[in-house]
Amino acid sequence: MSVITAPPPARARQSALRRLTVAESRLFLRERVGPIWGIALPMLLLVIFGAIPSFSKPQASFGGYTTLDIYVPILIAMMLGLLSLVALPMVLAGYREKGILRRLQTTPAGPARVLSAQLLINLAAATVTVILLLAVARLGYSVPLPRQLAGFALAALLAAAALMSIGLLVAAIAPTGRTAQVIGSLLFYPLMFFSGLWLPIPSMPAALQHISHATPLGAAWVAMSTAATGSWPHALPLLTMAAYAVVFGAVAAKLFRWE
């Protein structure tokens, strides 16, 4: 009963998730929002900060570390914030708004796979940016690589999980791609403040430091900078991020609608 019968091409046998991930990656690059915010912007800031001579001098207030040492984890936090809070929800809520998730519901692939593909792509983009940032900081500006590499990777991964869960919740409640972008941006700035983008956490008053530690990006900075200087991150920031991931992930899963 086929419309036009032809033997299925061999490529059609690949799994739907793989095919969707390839197609969505192409769109991710074509949309340019993800690559610009998630990769180019943090790299540009690194180059600008690296060009400021005082940023490469050890600071007594930072325990002998340079301002650039302090800023590399902050740039990673910023990149995770932009990808997870703004780019991801914008795409997913836009897909719902345009009926793309609904159309997928009528195919054997289903809409959950496009969501998985989006998470995979953002995670991959984040990984590429982390590696680029660390490499350029090391080669260009003599920022040492994280001494506790596994601890650093775990901290970054938990930060990504926490942020993407919050991003999924934004995608769940925003009716349109545009609103998702607005809500994501409104969350992005305060969370970035507590990660120390404008005032590094060690320079904050004690009360602000405590608040920062309780936020996902503040906890991310604490865990990543501890690992960068050679110790395994403390349990508290890791658990804080894990808790954000679980709680926001669960609420997002409950509220997310395909249409």
Added chain:
Amino acid sequence: MTAVIEVQNLHKTYADTVAVDDISFAVQEGEIFGILGPNGAGKTTTVECIEGLRRPDGGRISVLGLDPQRDRAELTQRLGVQLQDSQLPGRLRVAEALDLYSSFYRTPADWRGLMDVLGLSDKRNTRFGKLSGGQKQRLSIALALLGSPQVAVLDELTTGLDPQARRDTWDLIEGVRDRGVTIVLVSHFMEEAERLCDRVALIDKGRVVVVDTPAALAEKVDAGQRIQFHPSMPFDDSLLAGLPEVTSIIHRGDVVVVTGNGNALNAVISVLARNQIVAEQLRVEQAHLEDAFLALTGRHAAGSGAN
């Protein structure tokens, strides 16, 4: 002929509005079955229940022997769906979309052939966002047929298309049916149903008003004849109003429109001839599905007057 879709006493409520009150019908293998009705009649909700997108509050649905809710995975392989207002990512190209969606199916149709048939081959590298309304619609139809479905549900197939694109799409749908695909067509456009459908279900206020062939429906309504002409000279209405065959006379500028029963034409022409009046530009219209719809529901099918 066997039924490929059976809907029995379907009921669906949203919050406090009854979208579908009580709908039953059966679609036979190989036919084009129209679901017609004004906006808000419950057409789309009905097909969404058939597609498994919505869970009915009551009643039973069987599609190719499958339960749309329980057997979702199998149903998506065998039922092609074209949704109203469903888009694709703006930067996805035509060929990419067809290639991607065909990879979802167990027995995909040859997407390149389908692209040809739908006249999209020269747009293969065009992004979805740059396509015209008609091209988007044709791509949407192609996506619905990619899995070599046994049944295709097409919702508001030609809404927003220009008359030429609409006729081309009708030809296309007939071609698909000729290849053995059973088609359910949701429409509020009567001309479309008259041209394409083997049978139609008229739905109003969540209920089936009637199920029949378009011709039989039009016949059921004895709307008689509508006679329209330019009289060669002015005449007094009483000349025709007195005829038992005539029910009404309306003047539209120079044009006279006379309605009456099946014998009205003869009577009117004889009287005019006797008075040396020539009926120029004479047109006679028979009752259409549109009239049937109006007579059965007391309402116009929304938007059918456009075009």
